[in-house]
Amino acid sequence: MRHAGFRIALKLVVRQGQVQEVPTDLVVVNLFEGVKKPAGATGAVDAASGGAIARALAAGDFKGKLKETLVLYPGEGAAKRILLIGLGDPAKTDLDKVRQVSARAAKRARELGVASFATVAHGAGIGGLPAKAVGQALAEGALLGLYRFDRYRGEGTKKKAEEERGRLAEVILVENDRRRLADLQEGVRVGAIIAESTNFTRDIAAVSGPDAHPEAIAKTVAAMAREVGLKCTVLAKKEIEKLGMGGLLGVNQGSAREPRFVVLEHEGSKSGAPFVAVGKGITFDTGGISIKPADKMDEMKSDKSGAAAVFGFLRACALLKIPQRVVGLAPLTDNMPSGSALKPGDVITAMNGKTMEIINTDAEGRLVLADALSYAARYDPAAVVDLATLTGGVVVALGNQTSGIMGNSEELMARLEASATRTRERVFRLPFYEEYDRLVDSKIADVKNSGGRPAHAIQGGKFLERFVDYPWVHVDIAGTAWDDGARPGYNEEYSPGPATGAGVRLLVDLAQNWKPMPKVKKST
Numbered sequence: 094m095r096h097a098g099f100r101i102a103l104k105l106v107v108r109q110g111q112v113q114e115v116p117t118d119l120v121v122v123n124l125f126e127g128v129k130k131p132a133g134a135t136g137a138v139d140a141a142s143g144g145a146i147a148r149a150l151a152a153g154d155f156k157g158k159l160k161e162t163l164v165l166y167p168g169e170g171a172a173k174r175i176l177l178i179g180l181g182d183p184a185k186t187d188l189d190k191v192r193q194v195s196a197r198a199a200k201r202a203r204e205l206g207v208a209s210f211a212t213v214a215h216g217a218g219i220g221g222l223p224a225k226a227v228g229q230a231l232a233e234g235a236l237l238g239l240y241r242f243d244r245y246r247g248e249g250t251k252k253k254a255e256e257e258r259g260r261l262a263e264v265i266l267v268e269n270d271r272r273r274l275a276d277l278q279e280g281v282r283v284g285a286i287i288a289e290s291t292n293f294t295r296d297i298a299a300v301s302g303p304d305a306h307p308e309a310i311a312k313t314v315a316a317m318a319r320e321v322g323l324k325c326t327v328l329a330k331k332e333i334e335k336l337g338m339g340g341l342l343g344v345n346q347g348s349a350r351e352p353r354f355v356v357l358e359h360e361g362s363k364s365g366a367p368f369v370a371v372g373k374g375i376t377f378d379t380g381g382i383s384i385k386p387a388d389k390m391d392e393m394k395s396d397k398s399g400a401a402a403v404f405g406f407l408r409a410c411a412l413l414k415i416p417q418r419v420v421g422l423a424p425l426t427d428n429m430p431s432g433s434a435l436k437p438g439d440v441i442t443a444m445n446g447k448t449m450e451i452i453n454t455d456a457e458g459r460l461v462l463a464d465a466l467s468y469a470a471r472y473d474p475a476a477v478v479d480l481a482t483l484t485g486g487v488v489v490a491l492g493n494q495t496s497g498i499m500g501n502s503e504e505l506m507a508r509l510e511a512s513a514t515r516t517r518e519r520v521f522r523l524p525f526y527e528e529y530d531r532l533v534d535s536k537i538a539d540v541k542n543s544g545g546r547p548a549h550a551i552q553g554g555k556f557l558e559r560f561v562d563y564p565w566v567h568v569d570i571a572g573t574a575w576d577d578g579a580r581p582g583y584n585e586e587y588s589p590g591p592a593t594g595a596g597v598r599l600l601v602d603l604a605q606n607w608k609p610m611p612k613v614k615k616s617t
Contacts, residue, residue: 102260102262103199103235103236103239103261103262103263103264104262104263104264105232105235105236105263105264105266105281105285106263106264106265106266107228107265107266107268107274107277107278107281108265108266108267108268109267109268109269109271109274110267110268110269111137111267111269112134112137112138112211112212112213112267112269113134113137113138113140113141113170113171113172114141114171115171115172115211115265115267116171116172117171117172117173117209117210117211117265118172118173118174118205118207118208118209118210119172119173119174119175119176119202119205119207119209119210119211120138120171120172120174120175120176120210120211120212121175121176121178121198121202121210121211121212121213122134122135122138122146122175122176122177122178122212122213123135123177123178123179123180123194123213123215124146124150124155124157124177124178124179124180125157125179125180125181125182125183125186125219126156126157126158126159126179126180126181126182126183127156127157128150128157129150130147130150131146131147131150132219133218133219134213134218134269135177135213138170138172138175141169141170141171141172142165142167142168142169142170142172142175143167143168143169143170145165145166145167145168145169145175146165146175146177149163149165149177155177155179156179157179157180157181158179158181159179159180159181159182159190159193159194160178160179160181160193160194160197160586161178161179162176162177162178162179162197162198162201163176163177164176164177164201164205165177172211174205174207176198176201176202176205176210178194178197178198178201178215179194180194180215180216180220183219183220186216186220186221186222187222188216188222188226188227188229188230188515189230189517190216191215191216191220191222191227191230191231191234192230192231192233192234192237192517192586192587193234193584193586193587194215194234195212195215195230195231195232195233195234195235195238195587196234196235196237196238196239196586196587197234197238197586198210198212198235199234199235199238199239199261199264200238200239200586202261203239203261207261208260208261208262208263209261209262209263209264209265210261210263210264210265211264211265211266211267212231212264212265212266212267213266213267213268214227214228214231214266214268214273214277215227215231216230217268217273217277218270223276224268224273224276224277224280225276225277225279225280225283226280227277227280228266228276228277228278228279228280228281228283228284229280229281229283229284229287230280230284231266231280231281231284232280232281232282232283232284232285232288233284233287233288233291233587233598234586234587235264235288236284236285236288236289236292237288237291237292237587237588237594238586238587238589239261240292240295240589241589242295242296242299242590242591242592244296244299244300244304266281283413286409286412286413287409287413287597287598287601290405290406290408290409290412290597290601291405291594291597291598292594293317293404293405293408294398294401294402294404294405294406294592294594294596294597295401295592295593295594296592297310297313297314297397297400297401297404297405298394298395298397298398298401298402298574298575298592298594299394299395299591299592300394301377301394305376305377305394305397306350306376306427307350307351307352307353307374307376307425307426307427308350308351308353310353310355310374310376310397310400310425311327311353311355311425314327314355314357314404314423315327317404317408318357318407321408321411321412322411323357323358323359323407323408323411324357324358324359324360325355325356325357325358326355326356326358327353327354327355327356328353328354328355328356329351329353330342330345330351330352332354333352333354336354336444336464336468337442337443337444337446338354338424338443338444338464338467338468339441339442339443339444339449339464340424340441340443340444340449340459340460340461340462340463340464341354341424341426341460341461341464341465342441343435343439343441343451343460344375344381344426344428344435344454344457344460344461345426345427346433346434346435347381347382347428347429347430347431347433347434347435348426348427348428348429348431349429349431350426350427352424352425352426353424353425353426354422354423354424354425354464354465354468355374355400355404355421355422355423355425356420356421356422357403357404357407357420357421357422357423358418358419358420358421359407359410359411359415359418359419359420360418361410361414361415361416361417361418361419362416362417362418365417365418365475365609366418366472366473366474366475367417367418367419367420367472367474367475368417368418368419368420368474368475368476368477368478368603368604368607369419369420369421369422369469369472369474369476369477369478370402370403370406370407370419370420370421370422370477370478370479370480370600371399371403371421371422371423371462371465371466371469371477371478371479371480372398372399372400372401372402372403372404372421372422372423372479372480372481373396373397373398373399373400373423373424373458373461373462373479373480373481373482373483374397374399374400374401374423374424374425374426374461375393375396375397375426375427375428375457375458375461375482376394376396376397376425376426376427377393377394377396377427377428377429378393378396378427378428378455378457378458379393379427379428379429379430380428380430380454380455381428381429381430381434381435381454381455381457382430382434382435382436382437382454383437383453383454383455384430384455385455389577392575392577392591395482395574395575395591395592396428396458396482397425398480398482398570398574398575398592398595398596399423399458399479399480399481399482399570399574399596400423400424400425401592401594402480402570402574402594402595402596402597402600403421403422403423403480403596404421404423405594405597406419406421406596406597406600406601406604407419407421409597409601410601410604413601413605415604415605415607417604417607419604420469420472420474422465422468422469423465424461424462424464424465426461428454428455428457434454435451435454435457436451436454437451437452437453437454438450438451439451440537440538441460443460443463443464443467443560444463444464444467444468445463445467445470445560447463447539447540447559447560448538448539448540449463449535449538449539449540449541449542450535450537450538450540450541450542451541451542452541452542452543452544453542453543456542456543456553457542458481458482458483458553459481459483459542459553459556459557460542462479462481462483462557462560463556463557463559463560465479466479466557466560466561466565467560469561469563470561470562470563473563474563474564475563475564475609475610476502476505476563476564476565476566476610477561477563477564477565477566478505478509478565478566478567478568478600478603479557479565479566479567479568480568480570480595480596480600481553481567481568481569481570481571482569482570482571482574482575483550483553483567483569483571484549484550484552484553484569484571485549485571486546486548486549486550486551486552486553487523487549487550487569487571487572488571488572489549490523490550491521491572492572493572493573493576494519494572494573495519495520495521495572495573496518496519496520496521496568496569496570496572496573496595496596497520497521497522497523497550497568497569498510498520498521498522498523498566498567498568498569499522499523499524499525499551499554499566499567500525500554500558500564500565500566500567501558501561501564501565501566502564502565502566502610504564504610504611505564505565505566505610506522506566508603508606509566509568509599509603510522511606512599512600512602512603512606513599515602516598516599516602517584518573518595518596518598518599519573520568520599523550523551523554524551525551525554525555529548529551529552529555530555531544532544532545532547532548532551532552532555533552533555533556533559539559540556540559542556550569553567553569554567554569564610564611564612568596568599570595570596573593573595574592574593574595574596575590575591575592575593576588576589576590576591576592576593577590577591578590
């Protein structure tokens with residue numbers, strides 16, 4: 094499988110010097126909302142340009158609102174063009190605004206057809222934000238914002254688009270203060286790894302047809318693992334059968350393609366219990382016998398977004414050399430209707446021996462996750478987080494801007510919430526009271542896979558809870574993993590879609606800030 098999107102041909106350079114002295118096709122500087130006279134690096138560029146920025150401000154052409162842009166052609170100075178970009182209200186400056194501004198600037202530069210541009214470190218000076226974090230946000234914004242999924246466009250179409258836009262090849266981050274230089278460089282390095290890993294996830298989530306079969310995805314992931322130094326084990330159907338993974342085999346039994354179970358391992362430490370990430374990998378979901386409506390079924394190729402996020406997360410862990418053992422698990426199969434397909438009323442047995450009554454074959458994700466969560470127990474994990482496009486119910490509850498979380502560990506949920514704040518991959522705790530348990534109680538088996546419409550998202554979590562005995566949180570990314578145009582204003586500058594890569598930056602931040610976990614305390 095060729096993944097053109099995640100390796101964006103963009104060189105990120107950090108250089109010490111005066112930004113106004115850099116010969117460039119375009120220089121990017123900023124202003125906060127309400128500023129009447131440019132200062133700092135923006136003031137220096139203004140002086141070198143003969144007052145072009147000051148004149149624009151005096152004419153009222155620029156207000157400094159967040160992501161507002163104005164292109165100036167000064168006729169003086171080292172830069173052929175100046176891109177002025179707004180930082181918004183200085184009292185509300187944060188790293189996500191830097192990420193948004195960086196994405197907007199990079200896309201505007203591409204629209205202008207320049208091959209290279211120079212930029213200041215937005216927010217690191219007057220904004221007072223930490224230089225390393227600013228460098229990371231700048232790299233993430235540019236690389237995430239420039240992403241395009243063009244896997245299936247014809248070569249002629251892609252070539253014409255590149256000719257019309259030009260090919261942006263280099264971003265030069267110019268910093269005058271030597272004390273900030275090393276931190277900016279490290280931040281850019283980290284941000285580039287995280288962004289490329291997110292774009293890898295986006296590509297995996299968006300591919301379809303022959304590129305999306307379990308064996309094809311497993312081969313792509315194995316190749317990535319070899320490249321970055323991860324241990325990769327791919328279990329085929331016979332090995333899955335030996336493990337007794339009845340959930341994965343049950344969902345797969347209507348398919349013409351065999352399943353795969355992918356295990357990725359990052360040995361960041363020789364000791365300590367590992368952190369395990371589990372991802373739902375339904376490569377295409379028709380709903381099976383309980384078939385879905387035709388409307389938007391094309392988007393069901395995105396039902397592998399949880400597995401894709403785990404793959405991108407492990408890639409980042411390897412390249413960032415996260416000092417913690419990390420394991421990624423992903424069951425892969427499609428969910429197809431056929432004469433051999435799983436039927437409502439069937440009872441199947443998960444890897445841990447628990448029996449599952451099938452009420453609705455479109456509630457298949459929890460069946461494959463039951464096996465993956467059971468498999469995770471063999472690592473005696475410090476904690477487990479699963480990511481899954483599990484329910485339409487979470488979209489009804491939270492829309493397309495927030496992922497729902499639930500689990501048995503208050504500490505792990507609090508850590509995810511902190512990571513969500515830092516990355517702006519928002520999460521929200523759903524109630525997880527014991528009273529919800531009865532929704533998945535079965536009269537003929539240990540658990541049933543659907544209890545109807547009430548508390549649908551919570552039902553999914555309650556089903557999965559039956560298969561864990563370690564600190565665990567379930568993240569339902571059904572609303573956040575795919576952008577069908579229903580996410581206005583949410584990360585829109587650096588999440589151009591269709592696949593968003595939801596979960597990668599969230600888990601990377603969790604791993605970067607990892608510390609020993611306390612024992613499980615039941616959520617109430």
